[in-house]
Amino acid sequence: MKILVTGAAGFIGFFLSKNLIEKGHEVVGLDNINDYYDVNLKYARLNQLGIDKNSAEKFNFLINSESYRNFTFIRLGIENRDSLPELFKNQSFDVVCNLAAQAGVRYSLKNPEAYVDSNIVGFLNILECCRHNNIQHLIYASSSSIYGLNDKTPFETSDRTDHPVSLYAATKKSNELMAHTYSHLYNFPTTGLRFFTVYGPWGRPDMAYFSFTENILANKPINIYNNGELARDFTYIDDIINGITLIIEKGFKPISEQKNKYSIYNIGRGKPIKLLDFIDMIGSNLKKDVKSIMMPMQDGDVYKTWADTNQLKKNYGYSPQVDLEEGVKNFIKWYHSYKK
Template sequence: MKQPINPILVTGSAGFIGFHLSKRLLDEGFSVVGLDNLNEYYDSKLKIDRLTILKNTPNFTFIKGSIENLELLESLFEQYNFPIVVHLAAQAGVRYSLENPHQYIQSNLVGFTNILECCKKWKVEHLLYASSSSVYGNNKKTPFSIEDRVDYPVSIYAATKKANELMAYTYSHLYNLPATGMRFFTVYGPWGRPDMALFTFADAIINQRPIYVYNYGNMKRDFTYIDDVVESIMRLLKKGPPINSAAPHKIYNIGNNKPEQLNRFIETLEKHLGQQTQKVMLPMQPGDVVETYADISELEKDIHYHPQVSIDEGIKRFVNWFTHYYKNKQ
């Protein structure tokens, strides 16, 4: 694609996926405006360290603010007239959504409505937005296909992500807003979120604390390495918006297409850390699902990409980053 004159907006640019995507865009010569409220859901020092890397790159502008602030968003869209918006900002976390539902309504529904309204008003050429594998709930058919019904979410977080897809489709239908939804499957890797299993397990193992394993380890996750996720987003962005007479809207699964047993995941982490750990086996937690497994046939068909990084290689890269990052923080 020909690079746009105006910058791309990446919301949630200090977050895990937002940071990696922004860096890739900048490395390829795109201009990026990053928006993030740097909330305290997890250690903001990690977000600030990510941002420091981005700020040292030409063509990056950072704005601290929330997507719930419509006035701020309108001023940014007016100033920059973004051709492409990659909307990754959201209140994340399945279990946290059971304790703080209002936070999810504000960020994931009110904030997303603000993004849609601005994209409509300023005639954005392509909106790419984050959804989640959690929309599949306890879907019994595997692999999970974008053709499957996703009407039975098992967490507030999942419900808000399903709502985002419906809202985006409606705006596409009513206002011809080109939009691509991306259902991410358990993304992991360097600079990852501290509330995710890989991070919490690594921290516990290094500090010789037991790890808590839910559903007695009888779970499978389609762990997807961050570089594979970013490559998929970049290809979708360069491919351009969906073309559909009814509504220029399409959803893709972005996963590894190879679910891994949680116990094997832990064993691989122990191997690369060079330490064993004590496991505390616990029952299933509310909001959790037994298995996730992405059917990525549509993604492969449309952008000709299949994930490249194995779970062994991905965990190895994470451990290298994790031990170096926290060694330097001591």
């Protein structure tokens, strides 16, 4: 298939592009390479895909990979209402996987406009382009954060999600509503994926496990919020990529018996881990003592995440394989290598 992967210089988008390329699909990667976090990490990911930094810095140019003949890259924002429709028109994609978004819960408290531009305006632009170009299937990133302060666990996609506690979560909930509307009105399949705390090599520096590692190695204390009484459904990147690839290759499947063109799935490990245990595991792998400062709960944060993935397992055979100890070990190994 010919597949557009937006957010291709990002953590999940990079690994998905690489996996699809190696499976023989033709992939066009798109990213605006914004400076929300260190752009050098984004360029380093692209370099792994055979895209030279000097070429990738230019906007709106299709660049052929030097390593994979079935991969090209374009620097472009999904909110660009002139260039994105032109790309769709010229490339004739079969499937679109939209992973481009302004990420981060805490950053949404400081720069809300960035979330509206990318996650609302940009996503609408993606929907319009899919509608007008006969896209067979749109897969897009939602988030576990839309469950807000739900007490019931594990989280099921049938749970109410009317009380997000961050603007980031509100934009992701909006994406699901927008996709539902477009699937209903224009009869094209959309699948939303609620990601649960993805971690692993080449991960985002703004994620907690990344900053924990940096501070522990530097003998600096780490801030632990809500006095450590938090739990997360940490999911290793390979399991996430395998899940997305199954959906792309097997095609759209409705969750219910209704013959609609709209589906939402949780994609996670399905095993919440206490944050303090996760931190201890990092310290143990680094062979360093952990110094910590207990902090109150942060605005926009949630106490616990836990994914019910039965629907994804039933429809696509999704089965996460990487346990936390192996995943943390792999990340630490990569971190030492990347940081030299």
